[in-house]
Amino acid sequence: MNRFQIEFLPLDLPLKRRFTISRGSRDEVNNVLVKIHCQGITGIGEAAPNHRYNETQESAMSFLDSFGSYETEYPFDISLLVEKMEKHGDGEFAAKAGLEMALYDWIGKKLNIPLYKLLQAPGRTGPITTYTFGIDKPEVMKEKVEEAGPYPLLKIKLGTEYDKEIIEAIRELTDKPILVDANEGWKTVDQALDMIRFLDKRNVFVIEQPMPAECTREMKEVRLKSTIPLMADESITGKESLQELSSQFHGINIKLMKTGAISTSLKIIHQARKAGLQVMVGCMIESVIADTASALVALWADYADVDGHLLLKENPMEGLEILPQGHIRLRDIPGLGLQ
Structure with missing residues (x-):
């Protein structure tokens, strides 16, 4: 059984300029850095929640915190993680994307191959x-x-x-x-x-x-x-x-x-x-x-x-x-x- 430790941290990113669209403005975005650790290898991902979809930095971190660790016999089967995340809770797609991203990065590093290949x-x-x-x-x-x-x-x-x-x-x-x-x-x-x-x-x-x-x-x-x-x-x-x-x-x-x-x-x-x-x-x-x-x-x-x-x-x-x-x-x- 492979047990992945999940780590997440606030990733606050100041912008070069104020950024405005038809719904509002911002000078900084508040994202989440996601890391997973297993077998001495770290995979890295990022969640970029958006208020338009009722997601925030806080809600993304809350999802990841409640998700806990990830255990699987088949670490290279991404679908198992996606299925578990869906069952864990609705919404919070940015957090889910960040976690799956980190696992993909881990898989590529574990197999010593770029993901595009x-x-x-x-x-x-x-x-x-x-x-x-x-x-x-x-x-x-x-x-x-x-x-x-x-x-x-x-x-x-x-x-x-x-x-x-x-x-x-x-x-x-x-x-x-x-x-x-x-x-x-x-x-x-x-x-x-x-x-x-x-x-x-x-x-x-x-x-x-x-x-x-x-x-x-x-x-x-x-x-x-x-x-x-x-x-x-x-x-x-x-x-x-x-x-x-x-x-x-x-x-x-x-x-x-x-x-x-x-x-x-x-x-x-x-x-x-x-x-x-x-x-x-x-x-x-x-x-x-x-x-x-x-x-x-x-x-x-x-x-x-x-x-x-x-x-x-x-x-x-x-x-x-x-x-x-x-x-x-x-x-x-x-x-x-x-x-």
């Missing part, structure tokens, strides 16, 4: 990642364009009364392709379609979550009339019918902190392909630990948005690399690729 990924280099701007005044957005100089794709948070002014300010400085994320900020079909018509002429290649997740009927109409691919974010946590989502969106944004597991995310990608949906792998604001796990999943995706660690003042470790052309790449070392 163990999982038979197409390679260790994935899509170009976007670089995200939070909502800000147009003049500040211009400063952010300069900061994003090395990154070829921009992700712009919208959902304000001055969305068009933000885009125009950015377009005065750069013609880089833009992914727009409204974070449920457009409240009516007319508003969403007006913005889509405006953005269609300004080199926007994807729009994430134009309207609130509950607006399923409205989103079907918007999808039919949209000239830009629409990506579900808040509308997908991993439990929804992908066939139903395909009537509202052209693709889905998968985040480990919503699905609760790398293994679950890979299954969802397979199901999304069958449903004819494009796939993006995104992230919360998290350190390079969780972003490296997200980058692993993104090796199977069409788009990547794994830049949360770039928004932090500092990171606790080194992990995924971003190549000069903007592509994500995992390190060729055992486990997740952290050091």
Whole structure:
């Protein structure tokens, strides 16, 4: 029997700049560092809970504390841990993701193999990642364009009364392709379609979550009339019918902190392909630990948005690399690729 000791600590991460989306602002994120120890090997993971899904640093640590240790005869069977976590309690998907992430890292280290090889990924280099701007005044957005100089794709948070002014300010400085994320900020079909018509002429290649997740009927109409691919974010946590989502969106944004597991995310990608949906792998604001796990999943995706660690003042470790052309790449070392 293999007994894994579970260790968890608060991971408070100050941001380089205040980060604002349509639901609020923050200067720091409060995540959880997760470690598992067994046979002299330590696996590392991270939970990045989000208030949008009724999860906090405190609730994540409470889940991990009550979960206790993990004992199994079959440490390489990830499904046994996922099943036990599901039985232990509902919700707390960030905590579950962090723990499964740590076990995956442990397995790779134990077998002395990078996880991208163990999982038979197409390679260790994935899509170009976007670089995200939070909502800000147009003049500040211009400063952010300069900061994003090395990154070829921009992700712009919208959902304000001055969305068009933000885009125009950015377009005065750069013609880089833009992914727009409204974070449920457009409240009516007319508003969403007006913005889509405006953005269609300004080199926007994807729009994430134009309207609130509950607006399923409205989103079907918007999808039919949209000239830009629409990506579900808040509308997908991993439990929804992908066939139903395909009537509202052209693709889905998968985040480990919503699905609760790398293994679950890979299954969802397979199901999304069958449903004819494009796939993006995104992230919360998290350190390079969780972003490296997200980058692993993104090796199977069409788009990547794994830049949360770039928004932090500092990171606790080194992990995924971003190549000069903007592509994500995992390190060729055992486990997740952290050091």
